[in-house]
Amino acid sequence: MVSRFGNSSRRRGYGDIHAVNLREMIFIMIFVSFDMILGAYLIGNMTALTVKGSKTERFRDKMTDLIKYMNQNKLNKDIRSQIKDHLSLQYENTYTKASVLDDIPIALRSKISENLYIEMVQKVPLFKGCCDEFLKQIVMKLNEEFFLPGEVILEQSSAVDQVYIVSHGRLEEVAIGENGSEELIANLEPCSIFGEVAVLCNIPQPYTVRVCELCRLLRIEKQSLNGILQLYFTDSRQILNNLLKGKDTDLRIKQLESDIAYLITKQYSELALRVNSAAYHGDLYHLKDLIKSGADPCKTDYDGRCALHLAAAKGYEEIVRFLIQHGANTNCIDNFGNSPLFEAVKAGHDRTALLLIEDGATLNLEDAGWYLCKAVMGSNIDLLKRLLENGVDPNSRNYDLRTPLHFAAAEGLHLVANILIKFGADVLSKDRYRRTPLDEGRACGSKPLIKILEQAKEACLARHMVVERA
Structure with a gap:
């Protein structure tokens, strides 16, 4: 049979296999079909491996999913066309994507x-x-x-x-x-x-x-x-x-002009809060970033307090120094009448207070008499001394024209009275009711206090006599 096939192929040019009967024809048809299927399978797998993970495969998968979605939701032709065109355009320009x-x-x-x-x-x-x-x-x-x-x-x-x-x-x-x-x-x-x-x-x-x-x-x-x-x-x-x-x-x-103006105002307010927050928490690096980005160190919050108020109250020397170097107002007064120097003095931050004084800061107390009288009534000797040492007048008066010495004498606080007198408190000053600190001391009945006030009175009269002779 092999010889007959070979001779036939040589005579007719059909190759190595040539069917001469029905059985051979059936065999060759099955063999060729199997060969075609196997070849298609191998080529398909090779193609799939080649494009696997490529943009073509991703586009094809995305388009398949999109078609399923459009069919499920029964979108009309116009929308389908626009979606497909847009997706094709994005596919063609894939290399411009971030x-x-x-x-x-x-x-x-x-x-x-x-x-x-x-x-x-x-x-x-x-x-x-x-x-x-x-x-x-x-x-x-x-x-x-x-x-x-x-x-x-x-x-x-x-x-x-x-x-x-x-x-x-x-x-x-x-x-x-x-x-x-x-x-x-x-x-x-x-x-x-x-x-x-x-x-x-x-x-x-x-x-x-x-x-x-x-x-x-x-x-x-x-x-x-x-x-x-x-x-x-x-x-x-x-x-x-x-x-x-x-x-x-x-x-x-x-x-929209009013809306934009509102946004600008809102930005100013939020910025002031962020600057004040950084100063309050001692975050110098964040504060530097804010100032570098254009924040105003003099901007105040809803209480009229600037970053220097909060830094001084906390005693953050580096932040106080940084704010002064960038133009912060050392004499800024908040809505309660307090200055940065007063905040530092009140909290006992002497070195911070010195930094402010060196830059020309003053206490600027609008109601110094009230603060001194409050310190006396609270027996806050440290605060009283700091206020007096920073130039607050010991004869400042409250709404009843009473001085801190009036309150000290009325309460029998001879140590406080002695401090006030050393800083120049007038023992003969009269309040709204024409009473002097000496009158208050006698009413109190404290012998040490009366003695201090009497000595102060004599010293005061002696000074007046010297002045009159001069």
């Missing part, structure tokens, strides 16, 4: 982003006047996206959590009326920005933004933008001012 750079160090990614986007961002009107460091932080958070003509990027009255910069292409901003009519507001060309009003002012999107021609957009998330704005306070205020200036011709946006 995910390509995931394995690259942040420092190098920063340089790449700066090289790609910094010139574009510098031309955006919203960022005019902002520092280079701020702009570098912005470009690091940008992601590219491509959109086809007819796609709606942002819808009117929707909540927005992204801001877009136009890199290439053209879009239109339209206002949609209640009856469905459209009014063209503006054409968005390269270097334009949209979504910023809704994000910065925390309001619904004022207009619908629609693509007119194939465009490339640079997107930054709201959370990322807000995080950067919190670090760069000066640039944050500059952006809000730019937002207000850039919308002067738009009557609808002009109504």
Whole structure:
């Protein structure tokens, strides 16, 4: 049989196997079919191994899942077409995605982003006047996206959590009326920005933004933008001012003027609280970062207290020195009439008080008599001494014209009276009821106290006689 096959093949040119009967034909058909199936199986597996994990496989799987989703939810043809077109466009531009750079160090990614986007961002009107460091932080958070003509990027009255910069292409901003009519507001060309009003002012999107021609957009998330704005306070205020200036011709946006002014005021207040918090907790490094970012060391909180008040009260010498070097007002008075020096003196921080005095600080007590009388009544001798040593008049009076010596004599506090007299308290001063400290002492009946007051009276009369003779 082999010889017959061979001779036949040589004569007819059909190869090594040639069927000459039905049984051989059936065998050859089964063999060839098996060979084709095996070959297809092997080629298919080799192809699958080749594309496994590739962007083609991911795109195919994503498209399969998307088709299942659309079928399950019975989406109409227009939406199906738009979804497929957008997904295909994103697939064709996969290498512009930020995910390509995931394995690259942040420092190098920063340089790449700066090289790609910094010139574009510098031309955006919203960022005019902002520092280079701020702009570098912005470009690091940008992601590219491509959109086809007819796609709606942002819808009117929707909540927005992204801001877009136009890199290439053209879009239109339209206002949609209640009856469905459209009014063209503006054409968005390269270097334009949209979504910023809704994000910065925390309001619904004022207009619908629609693509007119194939465009490339640079997107930054709201959370990322807000995080950067919190670090760069000066640039944050500059952006809000730019937002207000850039919308002067738009009557609808002009109504946001009060909202933007409120945001600026709110930022000032929150910044003052953060600076005061850093000073109160002794966090010098955080305080330096805040001041470096544009925080005002003289800004006060709702109680009129600045960072220097809190640092002085805590005795943080380094922070007090740092604030003085950066222009803090050493004689700032809070809503309670207290100065930073008084806070340091009251808490017994002598070295901190000395730093303030060297810079020209004074106690500036609006009601010194009340503070001295309170110290006497509380038998707070240390505070009393510190106040007197820092120049508070021992003859300061309260609302009844009573001096601290009146209270000391009335309570029989001969040690306190002695301290007051050494600092120049007048034993003959009269209150509203024409009573002197000596009268109060005699009424109290304390012999040591009366003796001290009598001696002080004699010394006072002797001084008056010397003055009269002179």
